[in-house]
Amino acid sequence: MSEYIAHDAQGKTVGLVEKKYFTFAEPPNEMVLDSKAKLGPITIAYETYGTLDENGRNVVLVLHALTGDSHAAGYYDETDDKPGWWDNMIGPGKGIDTDKYFVVCSNVLGGCMGTTGPASIDPKTGNPYGMRFPFMTIADMVRAQKALLDHLGIRQILSMIGGSMGGMQLLQWTIQYPDMVKSAIPLATTMRHSALAIAFNEVARQSIIADPNWNNGDYYGAVKPNLGLSVARMIGHITYLSDEALRRKFGRRLQDKDDFSFNFEADFQVESYLRHQGAKFVERFDANSFLYITKAADYFDLTRNDASGSGVQAFSRAEARFMVASFTSDWLYPTYQSRDMVKAMKKNGLNVSFCEVEAEWGHDAFLLPNQRLTNLVKGFLESVYNDIQ
């Protein structure tokens, strides 16, 4: 438990990270999911950065978004040319300082990056689950993460941080295991998907389901539904950016040509970019995981059993101190949704600060290097760390 990401004076990586696995819920002790279905055994892929201190008070739990994984920071080996997905935020001296904090990140339940999901072997049949994988919710993902923390001997979380669907898991944590969570930083997230967000997810799902190679989820060992998954990813990518971001990044610039092709080639750079993103994605992601995880995100709703529909009731269970951040150009989870969340927290007398970060890159902004965000996170973590000691 002492992986360390560090760089020497020349910027060379001197500590490498390692992907690890934890398995639990071995039959007959399967985990009971919200859908009442049982699932087990469950393997969780996870990584840790930094060192757990003696009193166990320096844990920061990082929660990834829809297509993320446990590899949040650092490099696996010397030849690795790309670090983890949030390496700009996590590392020695960074916003989440691994010289100081013990950072844990795991792949979500239902995922395809090492954690048990639809592509995993169903021990009952010896074949991949496919559509026989049980439905899981955001709360189920959180249950699995709790089992991992128990395994690691962690009883208290100094802070948790997550954007987008990572933020949903985080919010769920604060009401599901309130006494464990000292503070939380939900970024670019929401208490529930709007009809717009559900609509985009549904079209993406239909695109996968429309691909004959999807074959009702049984495509493992055969041709994969890459065309459908690629279109699904392209849809997602548009929602992660913004009108302004796309205008600045691409405008109407043509791709390697002076004039229109007058055919169905990619004339515009934005077309090439989307096709490239789609093609890259199918190499790393499982179509069935995409279906299950998007549906879990659509189901998530902290206001659902709340007569007022405001989320006030849900947060009555929370104890954490919150720092909520939204991003000006995010039209997938716009600022008004963060404000609603903050209102529900405040009505419960919780200690909440809120910041709308100026950013032109749309929903994706929470993942991109942003000094303002880094400073906010760093300051907030220091403050809760000092409070707790």
Added chain:
Amino acid sequence: MSEYIAHDAQGKTVGLVEKKYFTFAEPPNEMVLDSKAKLGPITIAYETYGTLDENGRNVVLVLHALTGDSHAAGYYDETDDKPGWWDNMIGPGKGIDTDKYFVVCSNVLGGCMGTTGPASIDPKTGNPYGMRFPFMTIADMVRAQKALLDHLGIRQILSMIGGSMGGMQLLQWTIQYPDMVKSAIPLATTMRHSALAIAFNEVARQSIIADPNWNNGDYYGAVKPNLGLSVARMIGHITYLSDEALRRKFGRRLQDKDDFSFNFEADFQVESYLRHQGAKFVERFDANSFLYITKAADYFDLTRNDASGSGVQAFSRAEARFMVASFTSDWLYPTYQSRDMVKAMKKNGLNVSFCEVEAEWGHDAFLLPNQRLTNLVKGFLESVYNDIQ
């Protein structure tokens, strides 16, 4: 040329409309397209409402959007339960008053509602064109419309009106045949597609192309790429609405159930709605037409050969009086794009009025009954009609 839509005191339709056809560009006199390809013969499906007056000064040309057709108003027969797509605006005493004006609407070149398009028979082969149909531009659509008006003996257009891609044709008309166009009403449109609009169109196209039944465009007489086209339509539908419109119309309401299905059925009403829209669309629209027409819209760019990139040069050729309208919740062609257009018109000393109409229904707002819009159109048409007599 005197179809009349009228209703008696009981609201019963007493005059019916008729779809007509005009064919031109018979080989060897094919039309030369912007792509340099030749196309002919070309048949244009069109409808007219009202009566052309003696001096031919009461013509209003209506231009339809992406998936529209020539059937803008009225009923075809007594059993018809649905009128044309803009019947709330066009008819006796309505915003475009057919007691006063002679209204013409034709299906665009490349379409699939009676006008020559990819599904038409290529006389050279005796088979449908499919992907052998030549690329056509918005300017080519306008050329075909001009041929129709010549055929109808129309030399002057009192006014033209069109929303979305209809607005693009309209703008093109005002610079391509400036002396014919006395006035024009572009609604919810743009001088050029933004990267965001291109991105959505491209994903929709890729969804069709990914469907194996698309078969490189050769699916006529075989199984059609309905799944791909359906997803394409679902994507489009989201862009025609808005966050607020979807929230008000659907929110997170479930479809005929009290709880989540925990499977991939449509749980939410917005999911059912989109699936229904997709399924309905494939019955009336041709996938290849969708590919060609969206590409024509993406290519359209009035600022392209303008050193300033502002559209000022394009409108230096225009003579029409303009009334431009945008809609507050339209995020496909947001108001700033209409303002840019108005600026370019004004720099040329053109007579322009501009109105941003308060409307919560997103881009689709231009098609929906809106008293404010109706009054604006009615007043503007009366004013130009009186000016011209």
